[in-house]
Amino acid sequence: MKKKAIYASLLLACTVTSLARNPIYLDPDQPIEQRVEDALRRMTVEEKVAMIHAQSKFSSAGVPRLGIPENWMTDGPHGIRAEVLWDEWNEAKWTNDSCIAFPALTALAATWSPDMSALYGKSIGEEARYRNKNVLLGPGVNIYRTPLNGRNFEYMGEDPYLASKMVVPYIREVQKCGIAACVKHFALNNQEVRRENINVKVDDRALHEIYLPAFKAAVQDGGAWAIMGAYNQYKGQHCCHNQYLLNEILKRDWGFDGVVISDWGGVHKTNEAIRNGLDMEFGSWTNGLNWSASNAYANYYLASPYLKMITEGKIDTQELDEKVRRILRLVFRTTMSKNRPYGSFGTMEHALAGRKIAQEGIVLLKNRSSLLPIDISKVKNILVVGENAVKKMTVGGGSSALKTKYEISPLTGIETYARQQVSVRYLSGYTSVSSMNQKENIGEQLREEAVSAAKEADIVLFIGGLNKNNGQDCEGHDRTSLGLPYGQDTLISQLTAANPNTVVVIISGNAVAMPWVNNVPSIVEAWYCGTETGNALASVLFGEVNPSGKLPFTFPVLIDDNAASALGGYPGNKTDVEYKEGIFVGYRWADRQKNTKPLFPFGHGLSYTNFQYSKAIADKSVMHVNDTINVTVKVKNTGKREGQEVVQLYIRDNESSLPRPFKELKGFKKISLSPGEEKTVVFPVTLDALSFYDDQKHMWVAEPGRFEALIGSSSMDIRGRFAFELK
Known part of the structure; x- marks a missing residue:
């Protein structure tokens, strides 16, 4: 021992x-x-x-x-x-x-x-x-x-x-x-x-x-x-x-x-x-x-x-x-892991990945008379108007500012896609530099020049929006209004009056008011798309890429159509801000307004093709606690070109002890369809999709009763519904 x-x-x-x-x-x-x-x-x-x-x-x-x-x-x-x-x-x-x-x-x-x-x-x-x-x-x-x-x-x-x-x-x-x-x-x-x-x-x-x-x-x-x-x-x-x-x-x-x-x-x-x-x-x-x-x-x-x-x-x-x-x-x-790869930096592979993401995120908001995509064979000259057509958007904005290897502007992208077959002219139309606006009323001069040129163009592409200046999508500063800055609303109205073939492209990270919406045939939300901005945007405008983006937030008509502003819950006082709208944020609030519709609803986005939805069906009409109901819908591309559609599932609770939204997103799937092709989309619905947070019990609960599964192309474009019961 x-x-x-x-x-x-x-x-x-x-x-x-x-x-x-x-x-x-x-x-x-x-x-x-x-x-x-x-x-x-x-x-x-x-x-x-x-x-x-x-x-x-x-x-x-x-x-x-x-x-x-x-x-x-x-x-x-x-x-x-x-x-x-x-x-x-x-x-x-x-x-x-x-x-x-x-x-x-x-x-x-x-x-x-x-x-x-x-x-x-x-x-x-x-x-x-x-x-x-x-x-x-x-x-x-x-x-x-x-x-x-x-x-x-x-x-x-x-x-x-x-x-x-x-x-x-x-x-x-x-x-x-x-x-x-x-x-x-x-x-x-x-x-x-x-x-x-x-x-x-x-x-x-x-x-x-x-x-x-x-x-x-x-x-x-x-x-x-x-x-x-x-x-x-x-x-x-x-x-x-x-x-x-x-x-x-x-x-x-x-x-x-x-x-x-x-x-x-x-x-x-x-x-x-x-x-x-x-x-x-x-x-x-x-x-x-x-x-x-x-x-x-x-x-x-x-x-x-x-x-x-x-x-x-x-x-x-x-x-x-x-x-x-x-x-x-x-x-x-991280640093001391033996499996850590080496990485790569500033590569064309990454740039093309960014372009692909941008192409799938650009949202076609409106396209009356199919003005888009631009057919080069039918257009001889294009007028591009707007400071955002040339302004670098990777600088400014606060901590997201970047030093980029390169940045393709919208104007450069448009010129590249025009391929010398179409004459492209650029005019700023407005300026975001305040000192320039004050000097000799330069803003009015720029606007008049652009409007005059618009009369001679086959198509006008206005590229404006916000720009990461203080108060315009920038860390440390909120916007002071929903409207476009720098006199853009007036410019857009005058451009449209001068040339009905006007496309408005908004570059922003926020919703903006559009008092001219009924007069503009085509509107695109193009976001801040980084290094490959111009190529991504031009590929959509000229039809190389069929737009498939959907809005991730609601565009209100007026700022008071937004719940936080309507109820006086923003920006608060010097010490507190109260979220008076509670759970009714975004489309949840818009659905409650009987007399007011949003400018563009959550989940909205058009395509250059059309999609037909079949009747929504499910594998059962009664659901128990541990069950899954599979809601099925068929979607067919009835147009002439390939496209992608985001099929959205919303759930409505018809019998709740606490106030609930009219509907809530509980599923989505992006599918690609060739012309004439049809695909079946299945959404499994479980108890989680039916639950809400009970602040008295401090837990998630799902109450027995009747529910509806709503299938749509946006929160306000419901194509089918199926009623079921939770026992």
């Missing part, structure tokens, strides 16, 4: 020595949780604290003594941001950091295609990996509550189901590249006005039914490795250190095992940052966004103030160790 004991002691000593020489945490074949605990045991308190806050504008410290690398973040979500100086926002002026700009996320959402979302995630993930980042600050899934929110272009629309289904493939493909997707901004970040401190008051039903589902899907279905907290407050606590959102919902209820990262300058209190779920603090200056001292990262709330509390014995290291565990888990999933 004695010999065995001695042998065991020697074996233990040898094992410890071996571990010291060959730490578990450095072995990529070991389980991640064992690596995390091994590394954690070896770290000093000072090293742990250094790891949980920024050391530069976009990086946090590793542990050089142990060979644990730094963490490097990058803005997306539409492209990999140019390198900035260590402690300044100015560009570092590298010569090899020009990226491919991908379409903004409103354009991605408008594809209604999880396949396009996967392609997007793969492509941007490869770009981030090549640049040796390990956290991509995106995608954003905050709900489109008001069209005045300046940051809507970064998000995935007004419907939680659509956003949930679109965000998951993006995350999965990014993370296959060894890059953590940092889903933002958690939660209720739906306006830029007073965003740093505004306290959101929202009922529990709206919180769980509208504003949380996409984040929940990102965590539980997408497996996101990081979440970014929001600037605003909820329940009187900032969302970057919010007990209810982070500790109770995100980490406890959803089982999130990744890292919670603050938005830059979103931290306000050391005690709350320690206890309320934040793991990593980033900022712009000494104290978030407030003081402009340089290289002062030790002053951050989770830096010296935290370390001092520990060394003085005022607090133990329990919370600190949990934060570091999550950061180590991030490191081992």
